[in-house]
Amino acid sequence: MTATLNDWRVTTRPYYAPQADEITLFEAAYAARLPVMLKGPTGCGKSRFVEYMAYKLDRPLVTVACNEDMTAADLVGRFLLEPGGTRWQDGPLTLAARHGAICYLDEVVEARQDTTVVMHPLTDHRRTLPLDKKGELLRAHPDFQLVISYNPGYQSLMKDLKTSTRQRFAALDFDYPVAELEADIVARETGIATALAAGLVQVAAAARRLKGHGLDEGISTRLLVYAGQLIRQGVSVRHACRMAMVRPITDDADIRETLEHAIDAVLA
Ligand SMILES: Nc1ncnc2c1ncn2[C@@H]1O[C@H](COP(=O)(O)OP(=O)(O)O)[C@@H](O)[C@H]1O
Ligand SMILES: [Mg+2]
Secondary structure: OOHHHHHHOOOOOOOOOOOOOHHHHHHHHHHOOOOEEEEOOOOOOHHHHHHHHHHHHOOOEEEEEOOOOOOHHHHHEEEEEEOOEEEEEEOHHHHHHHHOOEEEEEOHHHOOHHHHHHHHHHHOOOOEEEEOOOOEEEEOOOOOEEEEEEOHHHOOOOOOOOHHHHOOOEEEEOOOOOHHHHHHHHHHHHOOOHHHHHHHHHHHHHHHHOEOOOEOOOOOHHHHHHHHHHHHOOOOHHHHHHHHHHOOOOOOHHHHHHHHHHHHHHHO
16 A cells, blocks of 8 residues: 555544444455445435445545546546646546545435446546546456446436446445434434434324325435434424434424424424
8 A cells, every 4th residue: 555545544443333234244345346326315425435444444535526527537637737847646546446446326316327427437447447537447446346326216317327437337226324323323413312303203203104205305414413403402303303404404384393293292
């Protein structure tokens, strides 16, 4: 390992509460150097899981938050103009492939398809990355692994993963943790009492039942953690819930009212 990726090391053990056997399965996928896709709603623990696995496998982690303005060059690299001439700079994907990191492309459907195809050669058995502009065919470091995350909830014709991309990955399904585990996570992440965390989880359960009935996405574990953090700052439970769990997810007055009733019923 070169010193190059020291900044990308996960040096403190991230807290991750497993939902099922995903740790063992991911380890097997890593041992076989298979690319892995993590599927699930936003804020349910996918990124935390990758951080945990990078720590556990002792690999640096290079994370890229994908967006529609991202180009292939943003992933692969480009020549920079400098006073003395031009200098090649590896993009995050190249950096990870060259030095043996785990490269995590978060919310990969946000990127345009002409951007995501650049990762294809890294996912087949040759594990190469052509750097066309530079005239280099990079062979991935033996420890390199590609991981992508994907929220099937946003699926639409415009924003779906191409079959040719999808079929290159082994996949793990994620979802919000079961109630008891989710309450433990929220309590542990924020320091609020488990009973109160369980109440927040109950409100989230009510919101998640509204998915498809006016809500695109339920209240995520992440938002429950936000609510807990606000409560720890001294914000009242009701205000914290409104701020972290109601306003972010909907502008619809009726649904907001429904959720506020749920909060009063559960937590008042
Ligand atoms: N299984 C879990 N173990 C520990 N923390 C979790 C877990 N699931 C969710 N969280 C909490 O929820 C937050 C959001 O999770 P994150 O991994 O960022 O979601 P995603 O990447 O799926 O959008 C995390 O920062 C963490 O506080
Ligand atoms: Mg994430």
